[in-house]
Amino acid sequence: MKKLAINGGEKLRTNPFPAYNTIGTEEEEAVLRVLRSGKLSTYLGAWHEDFYGGSEVRAFEKAWATFFGVKHAISVNSATSGLICAVGAAGIEAGDEVIVSPYTMSASAVAPLFYGGIPVFADIEKDTYCLDPKSVERKITHKTKAIIVVDIFGQPYDVEAINAIAKKHNLIVIEDAAQAPGAMYKESYAGTLGDMGVFSLNYHKHIHSGEGGVIVTNDDALANKLQLIRNHAESVIANKGFSSSAELVNMVGFNFRMTEMECAVAREQLKKLPSLLQTRQGNVAYINEALKSIPCLKTTKTREHAKHAFYVHPLEFDASLAGGVHRDIFIKAVKAELPRTIMRDDSDVLIGCGYVKPIYLQPMFAHKIAFGSKGYPFNFSSITYQKGDCPVCENLHFERLFTHELMRPGMSRNDMDDVVKAFVKVWENREELV
Structure with missing residues (x-):
C-alpha cells in the first residue's frame, strides 16, 4: 500500500x-484619517511646495529615513520605479554597461534598459545566492558604470568585496533591498550599504501598502535627481537651476508618486x-x-x-x-x-x-529585443546572452x-x-x- x-x-x-x-486597526485608522482629510494626494508636477508631496508622504519619508539611519528617503509607487529612478540618477546612458544579477525578479536587470544601458550578468555565490564578487570583477570593462546588487531572499550582499571593486573602478552601487528590509551587515541596514538602496512595499513583502517603494541615499545630489525623476523632472529643472548638458542627463521624469493613503498605511507598517x-x-x-x-x-x-x-x-x-x-x-x-x-x-x-529562471534566458535577452523592433538598446553592444553564462x-x-x-x-x-x-x-x- x-x-x-x-x-x-x-x-x-x-x-x-x-x-x-499584517493589516490591523492601526492601518484602518490611518486610511480613515486620510479619507476624512479629503486629500488623497497633493503632488504637483510643477515647481511648488507640493512638488515633494503632501503631509503623509513627507511624514512617511521622514520615518523611513530615521528608522534606517539615512539622510534621504524618497517614496515611489513601486520598487521597480525606484530602480529606474536610481539608474537614471546614476547617469547611465546609451551603451553604458551595468552589472546585474541573473537570479532575481526581473526589474533590477531591466532597469538599465530604460536609459539605453546594457545589462551584464555576473554569476552568483554558491551558498548565499548574491552576486559573486569574483564574477563581477571579471565582467567589468571600460564601459561599466554601475553595479546593481540584490539582497536576494533577505541576505545582504558581500558588502566589503563589492564596494571595494566599485571604488577601484569608480562605479555606482545600487542595492536592491526589496526582499531585505531590516536585514543587516554589521551595524548597517541592508539598503544603506551602497550609494542608493531600493525597498519594496508590494503586498507580498515583509510590510506593505499594497504597492509602493522607497529609495534611500546619503548623497544630496543623488537625492535631488531621484526626486526629480520621480515627478516630471523636465518641468522643474529650470527652477532647480539645471542648464548645463551634464546636469540635464536623464532629467526626463515620470509619475512614480505614492499616494497619501499608501504612505499613511506604510508608516504604520514600518512600526x-x-x-x-x-x-x-x-x-x-x-x-x-x-x-x-x-x-x-x-x-x-x-x-x-x-x-x-x-x-x-x-x-x-x-x-x-x-x-x-x-x-x-x-x-x-x-x-x-x-x-x-x-x-x-x-x-x-x-x-x-x-x-x-535565470533572467538572461528569457526571450527579451535571447532575442535582444526590448524597445522597438531594431534591437535598441542591445544594438549598442556585442554582448550575447545564452545558457552557460552563469553556471552556478x-x-x-x-x-x-x-x-x-x-x-x-x-x-x-x-x-x-x-x-x-x-x-x-x-x-x-x-x-x-x-
Whole structure:
C-alpha cells in the first residue's frame, strides 16, 4: 500500500495554513484619517511646495529615513520605479554597461534598459545566492558604470568585496533591498550599504501598502535627481537651476508618486517591521534545526556579520543523498502532503523549485529585443546572452535550490511541525519516488 499522497496515500494535512496578514486597526485608522482629510494626494508636477508631496508622504519619508539611519528617503509607487529612478540618477546612458544579477525578479536587470544601458550578468555565490564578487570583477570593462546588487531572499550582499571593486573602478552601487528590509551587515541596514538602496512595499513583502517603494541615499545630489525623476523632472529643472548638458542627463521624469493613503498605511507598517522580522528569523531557525535529520537537505547559510531577513526560506537539495530522486520529484511529493494558504488560494502550496529562471534566458535577452523592433538598446553592444553564462546560477536553479514561505508570521509551531513532517514522510518513503 502506497503511503505518499502523491501516489494515492493519505494526505498529511488538509486544513489550510493561516494567512500572512499584517493589516490591523492601526492601518484602518490611518486610511480613515486620510479619507476624512479629503486629500488623497497633493503632488504637483510643477515647481511648488507640493512638488515633494503632501503631509503623509513627507511624514512617511521622514520615518523611513530615521528608522534606517539615512539622510534621504524618497517614496515611489513601486520598487521597480525606484530602480529606474536610481539608474537614471546614476547617469547611465546609451551603451553604458551595468552589472546585474541573473537570479532575481526581473526589474533590477531591466532597469538599465530604460536609459539605453546594457545589462551584464555576473554569476552568483554558491551558498548565499548574491552576486559573486569574483564574477563581477571579471565582467567589468571600460564601459561599466554601475553595479546593481540584490539582497536576494533577505541576505545582504558581500558588502566589503563589492564596494571595494566599485571604488577601484569608480562605479555606482545600487542595492536592491526589496526582499531585505531590516536585514543587516554589521551595524548597517541592508539598503544603506551602497550609494542608493531600493525597498519594496508590494503586498507580498515583509510590510506593505499594497504597492509602493522607497529609495534611500546619503548623497544630496543623488537625492535631488531621484526626486526629480520621480515627478516630471523636465518641468522643474529650470527652477532647480539645471542648464548645463551634464546636469540635464536623464532629467526626463515620470509619475512614480505614492499616494497619501499608501504612505499613511506604510508608516504604520514600518512600526511592525522589527517584530515581524524577529518572528521570521525565529521560525527559520526552528525549521532549519528540525530538517537537519534529513541528509539530502542543506539548510540556509547566513553571511558572517550579517542578519538575514528571510523574505523566503531557501534550502538546497542533494539528489546524490536521496537515492537518485530528483529535487523536483521530491518537492512535488512534499507539496502533495500539504494544503494551500488562506488569502493565497489562487496559488499552489507555497514551496517552489528554484526561484526564477535565470533572467538572461528569457526571450527579451535571447532575442535582444526590448524597445522597438531594431534591437535598441542591445544594438549598442556585442554582448550575447545564452545558457552557460552563469553556471552556478543555472545549477542552483535547475538542480539544487528550493524555497518556501511557510515560515512567515502567523504560522504556529504546530503549523511548522506539519511542514517538517511532510519532508520527513517523503524522505522515509522516498523509494516510492524512484
